[in-house]
Amino acid sequence: MHRVFVYGTLKSGEPNNNVLQDRTRGTALLVGKAKTCLEYPLVIGTRYNIPFLLDAPGKGKRVIGELYDVDKKMLNTLDEFEDHPSWYTRSKIHVERMPDHESQIPSAVMKEEVCGYLLQQYKPYMFERAAVEEYRSRSSDYLSKEDRASIEDYNFKAETKYMDKTADRPCLTEYSTAGNHERPYDKVGDLGHESVEQNLIEFWEANRSEDEGIL
Numbered sequence: 001m002h003r004v005f006v007y008g009t010l011k012s013g014e015p016n017n018n019v020l021q022d023r024t025r026g027t028a029l030l031v032g033k034a035k036t037c038l039e040y041p042l043v044i045g046t047r048y049n050i051p052f053l054l055d056a057p058g059k060g061k062r063v064i065g066e067l068y069d070v071d072k073k074m075l076n077t078l079d080e081f082e083d084h085p086s087w088y089t090r091s092k093i094h095v096e097r098m099p100d101h102e103s104q105i106p107s108a109v110m111k112e113e114v115c116g117y118l119l120q121q122y123k124p125y126m127f128e129r130a131a132v133e134e135y136r137s138r139s140s141d142y143l144s145k146e147d148r149a150s151i152e153d154y155n156f157k158a159e160t161k162y163m164d165k166t167a168d169r170p171c172l173t174e175y176s177t178a179g180n181h182e183r184p185y186d187k188v189g190d191l192g193h194e195s196v197e198q199n200l201i202e203f204w205e206a207n208r209s210e211d212e213g214i215l
Contacts, residue, residue: 002075005116007065008051008135015144026074031067037094043129046156048143051135055118060131088117121162
């Protein structure tokens with residue numbers, strides 16, 4: 001069995017928890033609630049209001065989620081669901097168990113290394129978003145996959161992450177325009193949107209080179 005930390009829409013009561021409950025996709029047993037030992041930026045982004053756990057340990061907040069023991073079949077299901085390794089990356093993270101009466105598996109281990117799906121190579125503006133400690137879809141207006149058809153010609157992956165893995169683009173833990181990590185931002189404010197985020201999105205789309213690609 002593999003122990004996996006989930007922090008977003010896969011949690012109990014959230015829109016995609018049915019993936020873990022579907023026995024045709026494998027076996028998943030709830031271990032209980034847990035919190036990351038280190039801080040991570042858990043941010044809400046895109047027009048779909050998706051939760052992203054950025055691979056920037058030591059920044060943000062200690063994130064609260066759930067632990068599941070899954071078999072190999074379910075682990076493969078989660079890899080497919082999270083588009084590992086093309087989109088999210090299944091990584092090792094350290095978590096601390098929290099008191100929880102809903103656990104299906106008693107355990108005396110309070111701190112342990114588990115698997116978690118992190119977003120690497122994220123675009124700098126993602127790091128500027130407010131970090132949350134615990135994700136709840138009801139408070140973030142999450143848009144389910146079934147409801148996304150109303151938004152045409154929109155690629156949320158290209159908006160949030162560099163898709164060219166061969167490019168030398170380190171995952172930032174602190175962003176500064178003075179560092180010249182990216183294109184200059186002196187023109188962003190001239191795009192006319194009231195939202196800084198929309199200015200940034202338009203700027204990225206207008207200046208993205210063709211070799212970055214889009215999934």
